[in-house]
Amino acid sequence: MLAAAFPSLIHGALVVGAVLFVLGLVGILTRRNLIVMFLSAELMLQGISVSLVAWSRYHGDFGGHALVVFVLTVAACEAAVALVFVLQAFARTGRLDSAAWQSLRDTEVPRRIDRELPATDTVAPVWPRLTPSGVEPARDDSAEPSREHV
Amino acid sequence: MTLPDGATPLLLGSVAAxxxxLWLLLPSVQRAGWLERWSSRLGVALGAAALAGLALAGRRLGGLGEEAVFQIVAAVALVGGTATVVTRSPVYAAIWFALALTGVAGLLLVLGxxxxxxxxxxxxxxxxLVMFLFVLMLAQPTGLAPYDRVSNEPLLSAVAGGVLLALLTVSIGRLSAEPPACCQVPSRADAVAAAAAPARPADPAALDADAVARLGAELFGRHLVAVEAAGLLLLVALVGAIAVVSRGEAAESAERGAA
Incomplete structure (x- = not known):
């Protein structure tokens, strides 16, 4: 097996970590829901964790592993404090929208206005479909009125 | 050492796809009519092509990228991560993030x-994640909010992400197969340990055998002060979160009393 012969070939893990980081970056830049923005930040942390462990394997020591332990710790703290702030922001505006706070922007930045945003969703929501259990028996409408006992 | 022949174009093509x-899948309402109808299918097809390209590049690269288990957990992590970012419903995004976490945990296991x-x-x-879901259930109004159906500058962000990913991939490709001996800075504890035993086990199986014990020794030896600081950080975050909540409630009740 080639992997055993070259234990330090970690390009694959580094590429996966980079992709996860970029996904989180794009998410935090584009999405407007505060909760989804924080999920994207956590995704970036996951990409960093994968890269750190890969580097640890490359160098054959445990420094990367120890750093990932601290990443986990700081992520837990960050999530606790950030979610408190998100809840406070929601209590003030009634929305989880980051654009609800655009009165805090710089003076030369133009105000963002949602144009052509339909009131209802244009894409129909996809709900989970449950397989019906059992089969409904075929109803015989002509026999129905002549039934004696209900 | 550079990447094997054909791996770099494959990787860069995958990054472009x-x-x-990602641009097609990100929520938006301002696309042209035909693109609006086909954007999700086209986006999923492009994403599948990117995954296949990455898998092929992994086979060319050799090493870890060639193992089937690694490819499977990496695909789970990438699909989950992509869906986290592009799903409109935040609850579904949190569930997809759980899938991405499963994939990442598998990656960490594969890496030892x-x-x-x-x-x-x-x-x-x-x-x-359960805390995120709690906050979502507390705060999310019924139905899909309008701000979940649009995104800020999806095209620019996707292009910026692609450029950053291409740069990272190219620089990863210049990595040598073995770590250079010059750049290993031994700590004092390592130097002491190196006198007794070889510091770097050549066989990764030996690295995996007592990994948890060695991680504990590393954490509570070299990083003892940092571990204590992390514990202090957790305590401060706990107290701070409670303080912010109670102060916010006090301010709200004061506002109500004034009104």
């Missing part, structure tokens, strides 16, 4: 970090 698929793989599942999926 990934960025284009057993403790971290288990800790990712326990701490992230067990605690942090």
């Amino acid at each position: 990934f960025a284009a698929g 970090a057993q403790f971290l793989g288990v800790a990712t599942i326990v701490v992230y999926a067990g605690a942090i």
Whole structure:
């Protein structure tokens, strides 16, 4: 097996970590829901964790592993404090929208206005479909009125 | 050492397909009519092409990228991560993030970090994600909010992400197969240990055998002060979160009293 012969070939893990980081970056830049923005930040942390462990394997020591332990710790703290702030922001505006706070922007930045945003969703929501259990028996409408006992 | 022949174009093509698929999948209402209808299918197709390209590049690269288990858990992590970012419903995004976490935990296990793989599942999926879901259920109004159906500058962000990913991929390709001996800075503890035993086990199986014990020794030896600081940080975050909530409630009741 080639992997055993070259234990330090970690390009694959580094590429996966980079992709996860970029996904989180794009998410935090584009999405407007505060909760989804924080999920994207956590995704970036996951990409960093994968890269750190890969580097640890490359160098054959445990420094990367120890750093990932601290990443986990700081992520837990960050999530606790950030979610408190998100809840406070929601209590003030009634929305989880980051654009609800655009009165805090710089003076030369133009105000963002949602144009052509339909009131209802244009894409129909996809709900989970449950397989019906059992089969409904075929109803015989002509026999129905002549039934004696209900 | 550079990447083997054909791996770099494959990787860069995958990155381009990934960025284009991400742009198509991101929520938006301002696309042209035909693109609006086909954007999700086209985006999924481009994403699948990017995944296939990455898998092929992994086979060319050799090493870890060639193992089937690694490819499967990497695909789970990437699909989950992409869906987290592009799903409109935040609750579904959180569930997809749980899938991405499962994939990342599998990646950590494959890389030989057993403790971290288990800790990712326990701490992230067990605690942090459930906290996110609690906040969502507390705060999300009924139905899909309008701001979940649009995104800020999806095209620019996808292009920027693609460029950054291409740069990272190219620089990863210049990595040598073995770590250079010049850049290993031994700590004092390592130098002491190196006198007794070889510091770097040549066989990764030996690295995996007592990984948890060695991680514990590393944490409570070299990083003891940092571990204490992390514990202090957790305490401060706990107290701070409670303080912010109680002060916010006090301010609200004061406002109500004034009104």
